[in-house]
Amino acid sequence: MFQILLLLGSLLLREQASPAAPLVKGNCPKTCGNVTIPYPFGIGTRCFLDEWYEIICQESSSGTFAVLNKANLRVLNLSLPEEFPNKNGMINVSLPIIYSPNASCGGNGSFTPVSLKGSQFVFSDSRNVFVAVGCNMRALLRDTQSAIIGCESSCGADDTVVRNTSCSGSDGCCQTTITSDLQAFSVDFQADNGTVCNYAFLGDRSKFVSSTTDFNELRANGRFAAVLEWGVANTSDVALEVYYNNSYYSRDDSYYCSTRSFNSDYRMEMPFLQCSCSFGFTGNPYIIGGCEDINECEVPHLCNGTCMNKRGSFKCVASRRTTILIGFGAGLGALLLGLALWRLYKYAKKRKEIKLKEKHFKRNGGLLLESELSSPEGNVEKSKLFTSKDLEKATDNFSEDRILGQGGQGTVYKGMLTDGKIVAIKKSKVIDEGKIEQFINEVLILSQINHRNVVKLLGCCLETEVPLLVYEFIPNGTLYQYLHDPNEEFRVSWDTRLRIATEIAGALFYLHSAASIPIYHRDIKSTNILLDEKYRAKVADFGTSRSVSLDQTHVTTLVQGTFGYLDPEYFQSSQFTDKSDVYSFGVVLVELLTGQKPISSLREQEGRSLATYFIILMEENRLFDMVDPQVLKEDKKEEIESVANLAKRCLNLNGRNRPTMREVAMELEGIRKLPNPSGVDQNKENREATGSYDSAFTSSKANIEMDVITLSDVQPLLPSGTW
Incomplete structure (x- = not known):
């Protein structure tokens, strides 16, 4: 009898529909065919925000369909952003x-x-x-x-x-x-x-x-x-929100707006503003007064017997009829049953969480990684498996306040471990289950890299839906910021630029030649060079890097890269070699020489590519026309010419004619140490440097923690622009 009455009460609640709320302005059409058209979209004059939101209703032999007029795309479905469930505003279209x-x-x-x-x-x-x-x-x-x-x-x-x-x-x-x-x-x-x-x-x-x-x-x-x-533009009146400094402030509690994604999986920054009616309200937040108050305790999907409404009280304000029926069937039995069900729920939830963590751990390759960690031949004792609780505590449960940056691969958080160590934690968006073994292999390789100019991977967590990677924290931003940000107060001197170039070259030489398994970085650029508290360089972002067996001559993969840095030979052939990293490093050298961005619309006559522009001026003997004026003031023309000639060789269109990173690192070290970087004396010093390099390489190759060259320190590796 008790269960029947509860079921009857639940059915009565479900019959109470949420109140109607406006979706369109005035008397504008609400639908086109089977597609609902909410404002800021609309059909007809004064029914849409601007021309991008205009919907045209077209007739065909198969029926009526909606068209996004400005983009000339057929609309299959259109939805507003929602807080519950968390999802962004979507337009399903038919794309050619x-x-x-x-x-x-x-x-x-x-x-x-x-x-x-x-x-x-x-x-x-x-x-x-x-x-x-x-x-x-x-x-x-x-x-x-x-x-x-x-x-x-x-x-x-x-x-x-x-x-x-x-x-x-x-x-x-x-x-x-x-x-x-x-x-x-x-x-x-x-x-x-x-x-x-x-x-x-x-x-x-x-x-x-x-x-x-x-x-x-x-x-x-x-x-x-x-x-x-x-979404809508941040400056649009229709936003109904005062947006300031990455925060939102409501005029009342019926709606809110944000430039952060509404998706709960990752709150990444969006290029527009999105608005949603708050919990306990329904309607259209893009219309003034469009979010209507509802009694969420009477809406089936918001309340199922008890709920926490927007005022924070734990009780349902249900109809009198519903209250009588539920009270009649509940009584003491409901209290006892509730306590028993609560304890059962807590137990089942805990068991479910444990099973889910075990499932994620196995799917993410945890068993494979554990076997490698326990293997005496593994030599990966420095890597660590973190628990999800460790990292949730370190990041205040991945609070938005802890976000360091976001990119195409995922989000990076700043965290503090229980021992007080500051770390950076990368939470990937997704990982291909078919590449788990490759992912674990990469973790094992990167966890063994301990070069002073490469960001250190400290460990990972495999209990979550996507793996979490834990890196050492690098506090001082990227080389790109210090070269190109007009608001940056720190001015990079020529000696500092030459030291940074030498450090980067040393790290790449180590990855290519001295690590137990050669590693090609595949995305060298100034945003992937981090600077520590002493402005020492560290190579970061190994998200697209590949390890290569000694008998491989190249790596063939999906074509990926960044315009301005991408090796033209690799772009044409899809064959990535160590010389492709050399080309990208050559572009970074030119950035250090000129202070100019790798791609710029200000170079229309010579071409937007900095590398092309540099080669043209070098062939015309006009090097100093493009060198950073701040560098020219330091009167180091011989060193500048030597570095420029090295950069030109790195940018050779034929990869075979480019120097190796070993040769690049040696030459830069020689330029730093010699008062006269050109001429006979330089050749002699280079030969001596070659001998010392060979000696260091031969004696320490078996040790993965070796520092390949006696260079200044640099930074750890992390996703581009997110540290």
């Missing part, structure tokens, strides 16, 4: 497939780039995936910033048919993730298959299942569903 030019594809796709520039919309990096389909081809997705991504697809020697399998690159289909804040992109195709139709698309990963997708139908249709995230 990009075909390779000069090919007869016979579909309804496009050859032109896709652009949302000028809007407050971005392609969701957590919801979308970049897919390319074709045989023996490579597709590169370019955005308007500095990142490029791509993938390579083959079909085999005698197979030209795309097979619906894993889309791993060997079956005529490949896929990869995209960068965050992507608003516009174009696709370049490089193929060996003549005029055969190759195509690529950006699409909703939940809709794309490679094993069941009909690629012939997909190509002919010419479109695929994709997901946009949206």
Whole structure:
């Protein structure tokens, strides 16, 4: 009887619908076909915020459908940001497939780039995936910033048919993730298959299942569903919020706005403002007075018998009829049952947490790492397995106040361990389960690196959904900030720049030549060079680095890199070698010489690339036209010329003609020590330096903790721009 009455009361609660709240302005249309259109989007004059939010309702033989007019994209669904459950505002759209030019594809796709520039919309990096389909081809997705991504697809020697399998690159289909804040992109195709139709698309990963997708139908249709995230400009009146200094302040408690993502998994910074009705309110926060107060204790999904409403009291203000029915069926039995269920719930929750941690630990390769740690041959006693409680305590449960920075790979937090040691903790967005063994291998390798100019990996935690990496904390920002930030008070002298260059070169020489397994960094740039309290350099961000066995001549991977630093030879061939790191280091050398950014629109006549501009001026004997004026004041022209000539050799388009990092490190050390870096005396000193390098290398190669060169100290490795 008791259970029947409780069920009856619950059904009565479910029958009480939440009060209607306005979603549109005035008498504007609320829907187009089966799509609800909330403000700031709208249909008709004065119904939308600006031209980017205008919706056109179009008729076709298959029915009525909504179109985002400015972007000319069909809208499949449109949703407001929500606090419960936590999710960003989304627009599901139909995006055109990009075909390779000069090919007869016979579909309804496009050859032109896709652009949302000028809007407050971005392609969701957590919801979308970049897919390319074709045989023996490579597709590169370019955005308007500095990142490029791509993938390579083959079909085999005698197979030209795309097979619906894993889309791993060997079956005529490949896929990869995209960068965050992507608003516009174009696709370049490089193929060996003549005029055969190759195509690529950006699409909703939940809709794309490679094993069941009909690629012939997909190509002919010419479109695929994709997901946009949206907001409004920070300066827009419709925001209904006073936004200041990364905080939000409400005029009342009915709504709030923030530039942080509403997704609970990672609160990353967004390029726009999002607003949501607060807990206990419903409606549209983009309309003045659009969030209406509700009794959350009467709404089924907010209250199920008891609740904490927005005023903080633990009781349901239910209807009189509901109160009588629940009181009649409850009484003393409800109290006893409640206590028993509470204890059972606490026990079940604790067991569930333990099981979940065990599941995460196994999935993230914990058993493999434990076996390596216990192996006497492992030589990884310095690495440590942290528990999730250790790191939650160190970061105040990953408080937003502890965030050091955010990037495409994840979020970095500042933490303090129980022994008082300050650390940086990287929480990745996602990890491919198929690459767990590779991830563990990388942890084992990096945990053994103990070079003074490389950021130290202290350990990891594998009990969470995604692994947490623990690094030493580097307090003083990046080299990029000190060279290019106009507000930076610290001015970098020539001697300091030369010392930093020498330290970076020494670290790369160590990674390439002296570590037990050679490591290619693959993303050397000034934002990945950290500076400690004494402005000593440390190489950071090994998120894309690779270890290479001694019999390998190159590493072939998805094309990844940063415009301005990317080795042109690697870009063309997809074959990354140690000389590719040398090219990127050459760009950093030129940054130190000139104080200029690697990509700049101010160099339109000579080309935006700093490397190209530098080579042109070197060939015209105009080096000192681009050297940083502050450096020229120090009257070190011979040293500057020596470093410039070294940078020119590093930037040689033919990788074979570039020096090795060993030769680069030796030459820079020689320039620092010699009063006359050029001429016969320099050659003699270089030969002596070579001997000392060989001696140090031979005697210490077995020890992974060796300092390869007697250079000044530098910093540990961490994600770019997040320390």
